[in-house]
Amino acid sequence: MNSRLPPLILISVGVALLLFQIYHLPLVLLVLPILLSIVAVLSQYFLGRNNIISDTVNKHQIFEIKSNNRTFTGAVLKISGRIEVDKNNVGFQKELENLMETIGRRDVGFEYYVITNLSKKKASSALVIIKECSSCEDDILNEVRDLQDISKAVSPHLHLEISPTSEKSIPVPTSWGNLGYAKVYHKIIDSPTNLSLSNDYDIELGEMKTDLTYVKTGIKLADLTRHIGIFGSTGSGKSTTASILIKRLYERGYKSIVLDWHGEYIDKLKFLNIRNQDNIFKINPLRLGNIEDIVEILGDVLNLTDPQKFLLYTVLIRIRKVGKFDLKTLIRILRSVDETSNWMREVKYGLLRKIYLLFVGDAKKIFDNQIEKMDPNELLNSVIDLSFISNLRLRRIYSMFIIKIISDYYIRNKPSQNALLVIEEAHNYFHKDNEFLEKLITEVRKFGLGLCIISQSPSSITPEVLKNTNTKIIHSIKSDFDKKILAESLSLDLSLYNAMDKLEIGEAIISAPNIKIPVIIKIKM
Numbered sequence: 001m002n003s004r005l006p007p008l009i010l011i012s013v014g015v016a017l018l019l020f021q022i023y024h025l026p027l028v029l030l031v032l033p034i035l036l037s038i039v040a041v042l043s044q045y046f047l048g049r050n051n052i053i054s055d056t057v058n059k060h061q062i063f064e065i066k067s068n069n070r071t072f073t074g075a076v077l078k079i080s081g082r083i084e085v086d087k088n089n090v091g092f093q094k095e096l097e098n099l100m101e102t103i104g105r106r107d108v109g110f111e112y113y114v115i116t117n118l119s120k121k122k123a124s125s126a127l128v129i130i131k132e133c134s135s136c137e138d139d140i141l142n143e144v145r146d147l148q149d150i151s152k153a154v155s156p157h158l159h160l161e162i163s164p165t166s167e168k169s170i171p172v173p174t175s176w177g178n179l180g181y182a183k184v185y186h187k188i189i190d191s192p193t194n195l196s197l198s199n200d201y202d203i204e205l206g207e208m209k210t211d212l213t214y215v216k217t218g219i220k221l222a223d224l225t226r227h228i229g230i231f232g233s234t235g236s237g238k239s240t241t242a243s244i245l246i247k248r249l250y251e252r253g254y255k256s257i258v259l260d261w262h263g264e265y266i267d268k269l270k271f272l273n274i275r276n277q278d279n280i281f282k283i284n285p286l287r288l289g290n291i292e293d294i295v296e297i298l299g300d301v302l303n304l305t306d307p308q309k310f311l312l313y314t315v316l317i318r319i320r321k322v323g324k325f326d327l328k329t330l331i332r333i334l335r336s337v338d339e340t341s342n343w344m345r346e347v348k349y350g351l352l353r354k355i356y357l358l359f360v361g362d363a364k365k366i367f368d369n370q371i372e373k374m375d376p377n378e379l380l381n382s383v384i385d386l387s388f389i390s391n392l393r394l395r396r397i398y399s400m401f402i403i404k405i406i407s408d409y410y411i412r413n414k415p416s417q418n419a420l421l422v423i424e425e426a427h428n429y430f431h432k433d434n435e436f437l438e439k440l441i442t443e444v445r446k447f448g449l450g451l452c453i454i455s456q457s458p459s460s461i462t463p464e465v466l467k468n469t470n471t472k473i474i475h476s477i478k479s480d481f482d483k484k485i486l487a488e489s490l491s492l493d494l495s496l497y498n499a500m501d502k503l504e505i506g507e508a509i510i511s512a513p514n515i516k517i518p519v520i521i522k523i524k525m
């Protein structure tokens, strides 16, 4: 009860008695002011009481607050961070910011508060939602479900769970959640961007983030032959992305050939033929198409000097004339070259020393002089495991010969259906100018062969090759130099540039002819 009430009544009664004594007034005039005083005091008491919260009820974890004849209904959602067993570096703070930004743009009649409780040496956060309405439990539960869906999309590691509130108080969280800390920024949120994101794709790759949720996206089949580049630091998700792409192509009846530098696709692409050391695709290097390309490939990998390249060229022409396509004949012809000068002797023995690699060790497993015809069809829809070839130069020569066999097949036969040649650790091939590879990347597109170039070191790939990959999928990349090269090649804005090293595993910036501006997508396994 109001503590001022008794003295006021006493004063009123005293004044009335005084007036009664002085003016001999009728009794009614004594009672009237007393009654008026009591009414005034009581009305003040009751009106005053109406200014504070009159009641808080809690129905099925939904609270209701009545104040000044208005009713507010809401719920408290505990925010907790979910750490997955194999991921310990989850960006909770970034996800919380995403969530707040997204919720801040909602306009469905709710007020939202993020409350961070700091007590018992522990910080924890909760999202309080309130709407002015009564008997609207369903509205509140619907909003809770919507918020949980939004959270799943924009902050996959944060979990919103409705939690009980105390019956008689405005909800103030006590020990909610296991989130380390939560900063609630005073941020002015831009009005929702009206980005007209193109969603015209044939091969689904994942989902891109929009204002409120994620939208599925991918690439067009027609863009396969305009070549694809997949870049990212080790473990960022490159080979998983490539495998998803290959699998989706396979399901559509498209063929892929994977040059698997480290043998990491065998388990991922079990539905393709596996070409490994038990099932080697053998090559006769001397029967490979035009001589210029063979000289270019060997010259590049074996670091042949120009005179050595020329000598090799003349020897290969003589082999064709002789019609004996074996490496022994090559050595015999090379040995028979006149040593007319010291210079010639040096060139000849220098070349012999370098091509020695083609006759020893693993070369004996991968090259076969007896083979007359190599059937490229045996390579389509295959993973070619290169990891058993221990000499890296020999590994490069073998895989470049395979590239040659496949590209020659496409150029000559122009098969009706496009295919994708996936080149892992592409910096091992495209690190310096090489006429054969440059010709390859500019020409094969016309014949239905697309290249998918994968590398953790895009700065080691020649600018010409980088420029020729029209679709780029960039996973998290740490090196500033690599970031700069890619950002320049895509004209990335500052926010995407800054995001490049913060992308989570499986997230990537994608730029493709069917997607108007580069966006971040989450590749879906």
Ligand SMILES: Nc1ncnc2c1ncn2[C@@H]1O[C@H](COP(=O)(O)OP(=O)(O)OP(=O)(O)O)[C@@H](O)[C@H]1O
Pocket (backbone or CB within 6 Å): 232, 233, 234, 235, 236, 237, 238, 239, 240, 241, 264, 456, 505, 506, 507, 522, 523, 524, 525
């Ligand atoms: N989109 C994704 N969704 C979920 N997990 C993923 C995704 N992409 C990759 N991962 C996981 O991340 C790990 C590394 O992926 P992946 O091997 O594809 O990376 P990488 O960039 O090819 O690595 P490296 O350069 O070492 O070959 C794997 O355990 C894989 O399962």
